[in-house]
Each structure stands twice: as structure tokens, then as C-alpha cells.
Amino acid sequence: MKAVRIPFVLFVFVALLTAHSAHSQCTALGQNPSTAFPVCGTTVFQQTSVPLCSSHSLYVPGCPDGAAYENRNPYWYKFTCYTAGSLGFTITPSILADDYDWQLYDITGLDPDDVYTNRNIVVTGNWSGSSGPTGASSTGVNFIQCASDPATNVNTFSSMPNLVAGHEYLLLVSHYTNSQSGYSLSFSGGTAVITDPKEPHLSKVIPDCDGRTLTVIMNKKLRCTSLSAGAGLGSEFSVSAPGNTVTSVTSAQCINGFDFDTLTVTLANPLPPGDHQLVINNGTDGNTLTDICNRSIPQLESVTFRYDPPVPIFADSIGKTGCAPNQIKVYFPKRIECSTIAPDGSDFTITGPSPVAVTGARGENCSNGRSYVILLQLSAPIEVGGNYTVLLKTGNDGGTITDECGLPSPTHTRNFQAADVVSATYNYTTQLGCRQNTLSFSHDGANNVNSWNWSFNTINTITTQNHSITFPASSTNTVQLIVSNGVCSDTASETIVMDNEVKTSFTMAPIICPEDLLEIKNTSAGLVDQWTWTFGNIGNSQLKDPAPVKFPETNIEATYVIKLVAQNNSLNCKDSTVQRVKVLNNCFIAVPSAFTPNNDGLNDFLYPNNAIKAENLDFKIFNRWGQLVFHSKEWTRKWDGKVNGIEQGTGVYVWMLEYTHRDTKQKVFQKGTTTLIR
Structure with missing residues (x-):
């Protein structure tokens, strides 16, 4: 325990x-x-x-x-x-x-x-x-x-x-x-399946160079203990060649493991050239070969294979190169001795539409010092399409590559096709309008591009080579193009800002004192050729940013209409905006001595009149018991004679006013009384 x-x-x-x-x-x-x-x-x-x-x-x-x-x-x-x-x-x-x-x-x-x-x-x-x-x-x-x-x-x-x-x-x-x-x-008890459903079978036989050694590949892992041992070693297999027998069957995987999927079968004599069969039988242990669940390969199952005496081999093919390859794979029908590959790549040269330099070579995944594939390293990616030729020759080490049977490979060539790299760079023209712009996009289709995928603001997908689309004249738009020639692809994208729509706007004070100038800030947008300002009936301007405007001092409150018209003459686009400014009769800050909140439109509110230049204003009203009935920090916020919606009675109310004068920066404190009359 x-x-x-x-x-x-x-x-x-x-x-x-x-x-x-x-x-x-x-x-x-x-x-x-x-x-x-x-x-x-x-x-x-x-x-x-x-x-x-x-x-x-x-x-x-x-x-x-x-x-x-x-x-x-x-x-x-x-x-x-x-x-x-x-x-x-x-x-x-x-x-x-x-x-x-x-x-x-x-x-x-x-x-x-x-x-x-x-x-x-x-x-x-x-x-x-x-x-x-x-x-x-x-x-x-x-x-x-x-x-x-x-x-x-x-x-x-x-x-x-x-x-x-x-x-x-x-x-x-x-x-x-x-x-x-x-x-x-x-x-037991669970629902997962952890037992391989695949039945065991022979898969492939590969004869060695001398015709006496066979590599047998299974379709799955089998139990090492299902191989006959001792005097029965090799009794599971026979070959169709007359007079030939199996002398041993071994697997290197069983030295430090429980299962195998590759066997080495050794024969008493070399095989004659031609087609043969390897047959599996029940061995001296009473079975063929079994998987870990004791399922056996069917007795008398056979695999046909061919043995040919070794001859110098030629490369099978060149691997698919893809786009802009900087490596090339050369495939062989037999394994190459990796030690015979010149590391500097001098066993190979490549010629074609553009210069290609081989800077290195090695066997890919050399197993036991041998590989079916040689990987060539290039000095730079191949970016020009066309037909290229790989020449296998004697390297700087004084020899050519040698296969697993010890035979040097003859000088020979193999061809491969490379694709051009492509560019997604596109062009476009713009036709401007007052509210909408028409943009025409085009791609040159160079280097065999046969696929286009346009995306406009991520919502429209177009697959034609050229396309026209309208964007608002005031907008920001994302455009992307992906092109491909079936091998190489490229992507181009940009943000296109449209800002030609004529939109007028300006800011100004809505109320000014009679002695002040009206300052106007133009906040319009778009492409504008001409500006026209009118300031009521007292003047106008053609400037984009007009000078401050002085209005007549008449001691009478007046309202003036300020209008801006902007236009783009080449596009024949125009827009206008109107605002009003109130010019007070005076800016003397005072609180009335009485008011009548009866909703007749006359003296209905109590507030500091014309306090446009009062900064940091604080206005309070108290009833006769000293209770605060109204408080405001904005001069345009007015008391209507009510507290929480309840009308207050006729009587005298005390007010206090504090502020800083905008022009003089002088701090002012005033207090007084006002009579509420109903």
C-alpha cells in the first residue's frame, strides 16, 4: 500500500x-x-x-x-x-x-x-x-x-x-x-475504436542488385513473434524460381521493437532475369504472419515482382517545380549512393531561358546512405518560364553518381517546365462625377495569367480581366487583385480615396455683439474651383476663407443670412449652405427686475440678458426663504418660474451672478432681486 x-x-x-x-x-x-x-x-x-x-x-x-x-x-x-x-x-x-x-x-x-x-x-x-x-x-x-x-x-x-x-x-x-x-x-466500455480494421497482406517485393536478397513490404505492422525462428527460419516464404529456396527471413525492426512492416528475405541462389512470385505459407509455427490482433495474411497469398540484372540507370523525372523554385528534385528508379553525390552540385548543370546555377546537391532523406531523390540547390529562384534541361555529368569529385548496385549513371539529360512569375499590378482610369465616380480597372494578363479575382471593399468578387465600378465621390475604398497562371500567383491591393464631391459647410458664432467682427471658418470638402459668399445685404466675397465681417451698429437687434456657394466648373457641380447670425443691439449684461412667466411670449423667462461675453458664468436664484430654486452655468439656459415642474408664486426672488468678461478678463460679481409676476 x-x-x-x-x-x-x-x-x-x-x-x-x-x-x-x-x-x-x-x-x-x-x-x-x-x-x-x-x-x-x-x-x-x-x-x-x-x-x-x-x-x-x-x-x-x-x-x-x-x-x-x-x-x-x-x-x-x-x-x-x-x-x-x-x-x-x-x-x-x-x-x-x-x-x-x-x-x-x-x-x-x-x-x-x-x-x-x-x-x-x-x-x-x-x-x-x-x-x-x-x-x-x-x-x-x-x-x-x-x-x-x-x-x-x-x-x-x-x-x-x-x-x-x-x-x-x-x-x-x-x-x-x-x-x-x-x-x-x-x-472495454468505451466507444472509441483502437483496433486497426485493416486486414494484413503482402504489399510489394523489391529485389536487390544480386538477385538473392528481397525486400518485402507489408501493408501494415505485423508481430515479430509471428516469424518462425530456429530451424524454421524462413519457412513462411517460397519463390517461384525452380530449384531456389528461402534461407532466411529477418527484420531489423524486430531488434528493438515488437512489430515490423518490412522484411529482408534471403535466397539460396540468385534469381534468373524475368518475372517471379513470392508466396507466403504457414511456417513451422503453424501460421503465416499475423498482426497484433492475431489476424493472419492468407496462406498462399503471392506478390509478383520482376528481377533484371543491374544496368546503369537514368533519372526517371524531374519533380514538379511549382512557382519560382530555388530547389529541383531529380527522381531515380533505384536508390543512389548518397556518398557519390558531389556536395557542390557539380554533378549537374541546368540550362534554359534564363541562367540557372546549381550551388549544391544532396540525397533527400538518405536511409542507410541511399536515396531515390537528389535535391539540387539553386543560387536563385527560377522566375522565367519555359523549358529547362538538367544535365547529369561527371562532377568535380572526378565521378558521376552511383546507384545502389554500384553502377555509375551515364551522362544524360532530363527536361522540366518552369512557369513565369506573375505580377498583379493593375492600372485604372477615373471618370469623376458630382456624386459618383466611375473607375475602370485593367490587368495586362502578362506571363500567361488566366485567373483574375478582384475584390472591391471586400464585398464584390469579379473574375474578369477588366472591370468598371462606381464609387461615391466622397469615399475610401479598398481594392485587391489576385492573379494566377495556374502555377504562380500574386496579390496587389491599395486604398483609393475619392474626395472630389463638392460639399459646402462652414462654422461661425450664431450670436455676436454689435461691436464684434463675425469670423467664419470654411470647412467645405471636395474639388472646388469657385467660392461665392454673401453676408446678408451688406457684402460678398470670392475668397475661400473670407475676411472677418463687420455689421452696422444700429442699436437694433438684427439677423443676417450668411450663404456659401461652392462649385466645380469642369464637372458642373455645385453645392450651397446657409446659416444665420444674430447681431445683438448691445452686449450689456443685465438681469431684468421683473418677469411674467405666463407663456405669452413676452418676458416669460429670467436669465442674464446678452451674456454672450460672460465666461465661467454662474447664475443662481433663491426664494424668500433662501432656498435655491434655479442654477445655471450657461447664459442661454433660462428659468421659467417653476421648480420640479411646479409653478412658483408671485413674489420677490434674489439672484446672484458671477462671470469673467471675455474681452477685459475682469471678474464680475452681481446680485439683486427680481419680481415674479403672474
Whole structure:
């Protein structure tokens, strides 16, 4: 039974003291992520013994980092999800007093050993301190149970995780104690499918140069233990060549793994030239070859292959170049010895419509020093389209490339087609109008462009080479063009601002004192040729920004009409705006001594008259009991004789007025009384 975990710092100290006597590094197959057992979802795994070992501490989400979580006496299991759903499984100790823990990882696209460093790939787990069966079930807790006192916690099952189709997973089973009685692991209760539905078959046979060695490729992974061993080595296979026999069958993948998909078959004698068949039989172990779910390749299934004595090879083809390639791939029917490729690329030259320099060459993904593809590095991308020729020749190293059979490749050429790069740069013309402008866009179609995709303000998609569209004469518009010739594409975009619509506007004070000048600010927009201002009946101006206007001082309040007409003569566009200015009879600030709020239009309000030049104004009115009935900081806001909508009675009211005079900057304080008359 397991008590609360030892803090990790203490655990490291203890481990250093006991490393040689109690635990060693995990080396057995299945005890490391890279050699995990492949899983068949319908098989119950019986593990009768677990070697004592420990190699890595582990991160457990939601649990203290200082606790001693580790892959202690572990076994790892790997599987792929073929149908998405929930995963249920049970780990049952052979002795129920044993305590097993587990953790599930999603290693899709990752190195299996990333489980030790990548904290983002943990799916779920359970590290309960209680003994007995553990796993994932529909009744489990929806969190990872951390190390715990077995007397107080029995959450040994976690809820079933949801698996994603196509993802790869690793399941760690860790034994906390050193009593290695073993366990069983079974998968059931969930809806996910983790058993490969593909039936096993032979896929392809590739004869070696000497005709005595065959590389056999399967359509999926098969169990290493299904290969006959000892005296039955090679008994699963036979060849159709008369008098020839199979002497051995091996797989390098079985040295440090449980499964394989490639075999090496060795024959007693070289094959004669021609077509042959490799036939699979039941071996001395009573079966052909089986997958991890014990499904066998059908007996007497065969694959036809051809053996021809080695001859110097020529390149098959040049890979598809795409747009502006700076690398070229040369494909061969046999593997090339990577060591015979001149690194400086001097085994190859390229000629065509534009100069091309090869600056390097290497085998792509050289496996065991051989590759079917040579990658040529160019000094610059090919941007001029046309037919190019690759010449394979003797390099600066004194030889040409050599294939896997040791034969040098003859001097020869292979052609490829390159595409021109394209430009999406376009032109447009503009026909201006008063309210709408018509823009005509065009592309030259150079370098075999055959696809156009216009976008105007992201809402209109046009696929013609040329297009006309109208924009408001006052607008901001985004235009984008994407062009392609089927290989190369390009994008051009810009923001086009239209500002030719004639729109008149101006700002001015609506009320002025008789001694002041009226200052007008022109805020019009658009293309304007001519300005015409009229200031009531006292004058006019043709300037865009007229001089301040002085009105007659008549001691009578008057209103003047200010009008602006703007026009664009070439477009025959015109617009006008009218505003009114009130010129007061005087700007003497005073509060009336009486007012009559009876809605007859005469003296209905109380306010400081003509306070246009009062800055920082503060106006207050009090009733005879000293209560504030009105307060304003704007001189045009007036008291109507009501408080909260209730009419106030006839009587005398006290007012106070404070302000700073705009011209003199003098601070003024006044107070007085006004009679409200009803």
C-alpha cells in the first residue's frame, strides 16, 4: 500500500543512495516510450512480471510538482484511434493488494520521448494511493487523482477520455511498489475504436542488385513473434524460381521493437532475369504472419515482382517545380549512393531561358546512405518560364553518381517546365462625377495569367480581366487583385480615396455683439474651383476663407443670412449652405427686475440678458426663504418660474451672478432681486 508520496527533492537523494541496489535504468522492450507495446483493442494483455527500474520523473497535471511521480517499474502501450469516442480500460493486479498508476498521452506527430518534457500532451491519468483495479470508466472521477493516503481516498478510476480519430496515444502503466506480481490490461466500455480494421497482406517485393536478397513490404505492422525462428527460419516464404529456396527471413525492426512492416528475405541462389512470385505459407509455427490482433495474411497469398540484372540507370523525372523554385528534385528508379553525390552540385548543370546555377546537391532523406531523390540547390529562384534541361555529368569529385548496385549513371539529360512569375499590378482610369465616380480597372494578363479575382471593399468578387465600378465621390475604398497562371500567383491591393464631391459647410458664432467682427471658418470638402459668399445685404466675397465681417451698429437687434456657394466648373457641380447670425443691439449684461412667466411670449423667462461675453458664468436664484430654486452655468439656459415642474408664486426672488468678461478678463460679481409676476 502507498502512503503520501515522498517529496521529489528527497526522492532524488534516496534514489542516488539506492540506485545500484534497488533500481536500474529501464531497458526491457516495452519499458520505454520508444519501444511501447502495440495495442490490439480486443486483446487482454497479461504481464506476469515487471523488471525493477526507474528512469524519469513525470509531470502530472493538477498534482504538486514536488511529489515523486515517475515511470517506476513501467510498461508503455501504444495505439492509434481509428474511430473517435471514449476510451475505457481496466488494469487488474494479479495480487489485489498491489498499487498500479497510469497516465495517457497524445503523441500525435511527436517523438514518444516527448512525454518526459512536453507538459501539454497529458490527456488524463490516475495516481491514487489505493490498491486494486484501476483505469478509466464511466463512473470514474473527472480529474486526475493525485498521490493520496489509501485510508482516505479510493478514487482509483478516472472518467473515460475522448479520443480523436487519427491521433496516436501512449499509455503508461506504473507499479509503485516492488512486489512485481504482474497485472492484466483490457480495453472495454468505451466507444472509441483502437483496433486497426485493416486486414494484413503482402504489399510489394523489391529485389536487390544480386538477385538473392528481397525486400518485402507489408501493408501494415505485423508481430515479430509471428516469424518462425530456429530451424524454421524462413519457412513462411517460397519463390517461384525452380530449384531456389528461402534461407532466411529477418527484420531489423524486430531488434528493438515488437512489430515490423518490412522484411529482408534471403535466397539460396540468385534469381534468373524475368518475372517471379513470392508466396507466403504457414511456417513451422503453424501460421503465416499475423498482426497484433492475431489476424493472419492468407496462406498462399503471392506478390509478383520482376528481377533484371543491374544496368546503369537514368533519372526517371524531374519533380514538379511549382512557382519560382530555388530547389529541383531529380527522381531515380533505384536508390543512389548518397556518398557519390558531389556536395557542390557539380554533378549537374541546368540550362534554359534564363541562367540557372546549381550551388549544391544532396540525397533527400538518405536511409542507410541511399536515396531515390537528389535535391539540387539553386543560387536563385527560377522566375522565367519555359523549358529547362538538367544535365547529369561527371562532377568535380572526378565521378558521376552511383546507384545502389554500384553502377555509375551515364551522362544524360532530363527536361522540366518552369512557369513565369506573375505580377498583379493593375492600372485604372477615373471618370469623376458630382456624386459618383466611375473607375475602370485593367490587368495586362502578362506571363500567361488566366485567373483574375478582384475584390472591391471586400464585398464584390469579379473574375474578369477588366472591370468598371462606381464609387461615391466622397469615399475610401479598398481594392485587391489576385492573379494566377495556374502555377504562380500574386496579390496587389491599395486604398483609393475619392474626395472630389463638392460639399459646402462652414462654422461661425450664431450670436455676436454689435461691436464684434463675425469670423467664419470654411470647412467645405471636395474639388472646388469657385467660392461665392454673401453676408446678408451688406457684402460678398470670392475668397475661400473670407475676411472677418463687420455689421452696422444700429442699436437694433438684427439677423443676417450668411450663404456659401461652392462649385466645380469642369464637372458642373455645385453645392450651397446657409446659416444665420444674430447681431445683438448691445452686449450689456443685465438681469431684468421683473418677469411674467405666463407663456405669452413676452418676458416669460429670467436669465442674464446678452451674456454672450460672460465666461465661467454662474447664475443662481433663491426664494424668500433662501432656498435655491434655479442654477445655471450657461447664459442661454433660462428659468421659467417653476421648480420640479411646479409653478412658483408671485413674489420677490434674489439672484446672484458671477462671470469673467471675455474681452477685459475682469471678474464680475452681481446680485439683486427680481419680481415674479403672474
